[in-house]
Amino acid sequence: MKYLDKVKIISNKYEKDGIFKGDVGHILSAEIRFNTFDFYRENPQTKEDDLCAAVFVGDLELIESSNITDSELLEALSGHNPNWWCKVENGYILNLKGEKKNKIPYDYNS
Amino acid sequence: MFEDIKWILDNIFGINGDKFVIRKNVSKENIETCNGIAVDDDTTNTCALCVALNDTVFKNNNKPEYYHRNCKCQNTKYELTTVKLDFPISKITKYLFQDKSKKELMKNMGYDISDADFIYKIIADNAKDKFLKGDYLLGVLNCNGQKVNIILELYGKKDKKNKLYRFKTGWTAYPNGCLHNNTPFGGWVKEQK
Secondary structure: OOOOOEEEEOOOOOHHHOOOOOOEEEEOOOOOEOOEEEEEEEOOOOOOEEEEEEEEHHHEEEEEOOOOOHHHHHHHOHHHOOOOEEEEEOOEEEEOOOOEOOOOOOOOOO | OHHHHHHHHHHHOOOOOOOEEEEEOOOOOOOOOHHHOOOOEOOOOEOHHHHHHOOOEEEOOOOOOOOOOOOOOEEEEOOOOOOEEEOOOHHHHHHHOOOHHHHHHHHHOOOOHHHHHHHHHHHHHHHHHHHHHOOOEEEEEEOOEEEEEEEEEEEOOHHHOOOEEEEEEEEEEEHHHEEEEEEOOOOEOOOOO
16 A cells, blocks of 8 residues: 555544545555555545545555556655655555564554 | 844734744654654654644744644744745646546546646646745644645636636645645535636
8 A cells, every 4th residue: 555546444533534434535645654644535426535634554445556656656755755654565564665664564553 | 133023013913914934843853854754753842733834834814723732833934935846746647647536537627648747737836826825725734734725727628628627736734835735636616617
């Protein structure tokens, strides 16, 4: 999971933001901050990116992967800094150097 | 010193309402730094939202009013003459003209991927111009920063060339008057011309 991927919300923790379990949208900022992605919901009727929330990476399910390359991802990161955590693969939060943030897969706070 | 006093007095009486101010706190960190790890700044006891707002620039009469007990943030005058953008072209080529739904929206306005450079430029120029004029709407504030919406007016193309579309573009305020693009299509503005 990464920048520009289409993802689904699998938690009801974001109802205060108007975002419900099952809502679909996109990851529209490249960085992972506080173990969250900047999620924008796509309004199912109008297709607008109308609501946003900082969503915990474990509360997202990948629907459709973007074909963005690592160099495009680097360009999108703040300060083009490869240290930013920016991908979730096989239960690990990763940066562009391939370093893992969490020690136990799927336990993102470990 | 007298200049500072004048600024404070002018501020109190609203004279500087439409001037730019920069929000600063004691932390060295802001939304762009943190060396890849966005956290509260424990060294200066600065919360995540104040880190996210540190060094951001807004019009004094249209700025985020997030403060808390023992908040160390202060707004001081700032001369903003140019708005910088953090807006990779991939937001247009790999999202607006690639995602099925967004591509359809653009197609309905008469645009396709061959117009990517034009659309990029018009969104970028519009954002710079309108932010400098203070013509923006504040959105959500969270650890990913203060969201800002800017309305774009765009004529369609081909058989839609006489139709004027109005929609929001979504941004996050980055330090020193920089805007980071979130979405090139944040929703229609309800009243269509």
